[in-house]
Amino acid sequence: MDYRLNFDAVWRDFDLLLSGLGLGLGLAVVSIFLGSFIGLIAAFAMISKNKLWRGIAMTYVTAIRNTPILVLIFFTFFALPQFGVRLGKIESFVFTLTFYAGAYLTEVFRGGLLALPTGLREAGLAIGMTEFRTKLSLTIPVMIRNVLPALSNNFISLFKDTSLAAAIAVPELTFYARQINVNTFRVIESWTVASLMYVFACYFIAAGLRHYERKLAIPG
Amino acid sequence: MDFSLFLNEAWIARGAIWDGFQMTVAISALAIILGTVLGVVVGLALVYGWAPVRLFVRIYVDFVRGTPVFVLVLASFYILSIIGIQLSAFQAGVLAITVFCSTHVGEMIRGALAAIHRGQIEAAKAIGLTFRQTFQSVLMPQALRQILPTWVNAATEMVKASTLLSVIGVAELLLSTQQIISRNFLSLEFYFMAGFIYFVIDFSIERFGRYVERKVAYS
Numbered sequence: 001m002d003y004r005l006n007f008d009a010v011w012r013d014f015d016l017l018l019s020g021l022g023l024g025l026g027l028a029v030v031s032i033f034l035g036s037f038i039g040l041i042a043a044f045a046m047i048s049k050n051k052l053w054r055g056i057a058m059t060y061v062t063a064i065r066n067t068p069i070l071v072l073i074f075f076t077f078f079a080l081p082q083f084g085v086r087l088g089k090i091e092s093f094v095f096t097l098t099f100y101a102g103a104y105l106t107e108v109f110r111g112g113l114l115a116l117p118t119g120l121r122e123a124g125l126a127i128g129m130t131e132f133r134t135k136l137s138l139t140i141p142v143m144i145r146n147v148l149p150a151l152s153n154n155f156i157s158l159f160k161d162t163s164l165a166a167a168i169a170v171p172e173l174t175f176y177a178r179q180i181n182v183n184t185f186r187v188i189e190s191w192t193v194a195s196l197m198y199v200f201a202c203y204f205i206a207a208g209l210r211h212y213e214r215k216l217a218i219p220g
Numbered sequence: 221m222d223f224s225l226f227l228n229e230a231w232i233a234r235g236a237i238w239d240g241f242q243m244t245v246a247i248s249a250l251a252i253i254l255g256t257v258l259g260v261v262v263g264l265a266l267v268y269g270w271a272p273v274r275l276f277v278r279i280y281v282d283f284v285r286g287t288p289v290f291v292l293v294l295a296s297f298y299i300l301s302i303i304g305i306q307l308s309a310f311q312a313g314v315l316a317i318t319v320f321c322s323t324h325v326g327e328m329i330r331g332a333l334a335a336i337h338r339g340q341i342e343a344a345k346a347i348g349l350t351f352r353q354t355f356q357s358v359l360m361p362q363a364l365r366q367i368l369p370t371w372v373n374a375a376t377e378m379v380k381a382s383t384l385l386s387v388i389g390v391a392e393l394l395l396s397t398q399q400i401i402s403r404n405f406l407s408l409e410f411y412f413m414a415g416f417i418y419f420v421i422d423f424s425i426e427r428f429g430r431y432v433e434r435k436v437a438y439s
Contacts, residue, residue, distance in 0.1 A: 003302055066422035068380035071394060071415045078401070079408040163288035167387055174291055181294075187302045191295035199286035 009184040010193050013176065020173035021197055024162035027090070027172070031097035032105075032155050038098065039105025040140065046110050057106065064103035070164055072096050077168045093165045101158055108154065112147040113139065145218050152209035156202050163198070173197060226409040233400045240396030241417065243310075247382040247392055250314050252375050255321025262322050263329025277326070284323045289381050292316040297388040313385035317378055324374050332363035365436045372429035376422040383418070393417060 010017075045057035064072070076087070076096045087095060116139060124134030144151075166175035177194035181187050230237070265277040284292065296316035300307050307315065336359055344354040386395035397414040401407045 062423065063419060066376065066419045066426060067415045068383040068394070068418050070383040070386070071411065071418060074394075074398075075411040075415060079411045082408040160288040163290040164384075166290070174288065174294070177291070178294060181298055185302075187298045191291070191299055195283070195287040195291050195295060198288060198291060199283055202286040203282075 003188065005189060006186060007189050007193070009186040010180060010189045013180050014193075016176045017173055017180075017194065017197060020171060020176040021201060023170070024159060024165070024172040025201070027094060027097060027162045027165065027170075028155060028159040030094055031101050032151075032158055034094075034098040035101030035105050038102030039109050042102060042106040043109035043113055044135070046106065047113055061103045061106050064100055065107075069096070069100055069161055070167060072100060073164055073168060089165075089168050089170045093162075093168065093170050097158060097161065100161070101154065104154055105151075108147050108150045109143065111150075112143040115146065116143055142218070145216055148209075148213045148216060152206065152213060155209065156205055159202065159205065160198065226406055229400070229404045229406055230410075230413065233404075236396045236400055237393070237413075237417075240391060240393035243390065243392040243396075244379065244382050244394075244421075247310070247314055247317065247385060247390070248375070248379045251317035251321050251378050251382070254314070254318040255378070256325050256371070258318060258322035259325025260329060262326030263333070266326060266330040267333045281323045281326055284319055285327075289317070289320050290384050290387070292320055293384045293388060309385070309388045309390050313382075313388055313390050317381050317385075320381060321374065321378055324377070325371065328367050328370050328374070329363065332366040333359060335366065336362055368436050369429050369433035372425060372432050376425045376429075379418065379421055379425070 042057040042060060045053040046061070048054060073093065073096045077089070077092045080087070080092075120138055120142060121134055124138045125131070129137070162172055163174040165172050166178060169175065173194055177190045180190040184190075262277055262281065265273055266281070269277060293313055293316040296319075297309060297312040300312055300315075340358055341354060344358050349358070382392055383394045385392055386398065389395070391399070393414055397410050401410045404410075
């Protein structure tokens, strides 16, 4: 074996890797934001008394959680056009990741809603708020502040899942790492740098979110 | 969309689908078994290891968990061959998922052992049990109880991660499906079928996990 480490090729394209990392973060942020709405609606459906809503939400969550995300990505990108739904690479990936995130967030929010004391909702109704208003101004904000640590973990795992976008040629970090690998044969260098970038990004995101969790946590 | 056309094509492709299914099961089973063996070592090293060993294992776990599995698979496939370790795509892929599995199992074991109250260890010491005895009859039974349901659910993660091997050319279920689609262009039907097969596998494992959870719960 003679393989000499030479990071030149990787540094030359480091801006590409950075832009890929940025795109991955962007994809994760958009997906968790949009996914939160799906998650909230599905979580309320899951704890509702209506059997139909419960059934729909349960089917959605179970189906998504038990299917590999790569299959979902390919399904959206290659199979939906048969229905006439034609999306670009990035839109298609965001669409998939949003629905994927939604299913995981449903579980998080459902747990959060069930953990709330019933007195909270009763207090809202007692001072004359409507059911909807109680949810919007009392239940949801308190619940979200309670589940922040779970949200952070979900965000980090979604960020790591953005690497799969490379499979449909979305130019994010893994895509560029593979491109550098194939073009320059700096195999060890490109993958080491790419994985270190993921590791450090995850580490800093985790540290940052931990900080906000402490700030936003309900005191006492 | 013509359903009889799909059934006909699926019947023609049954061999490929079955081979892909077997490959998926083989990858997942190997990764789970090897990953668990390695994971037990990782977990024990995290709790009882000599400080430098503990630090080294901690770095290993954090590095692997901070990297997407897809990157692990690609890195394992490309890097190992260039440093002179000749592995097939199948072996490189299984290795990557094994490493991924080992960090999960390692963290599970560390968490379970850490959750056991210190007082129990002190009590064991007080009645004169050696470390080995304490581990065998106090710590391990409780840790196993706690780990078992989580471990079964980690198996679903490994089945899902096995799809990533399709990208490095291992003909597991997803790649077989793609090959079938490239011949008959029934992308909607066949991707749906693949998704459904994965769903059935994972859902059964998940149900089994619930069952185990009830079985081992303290009543």
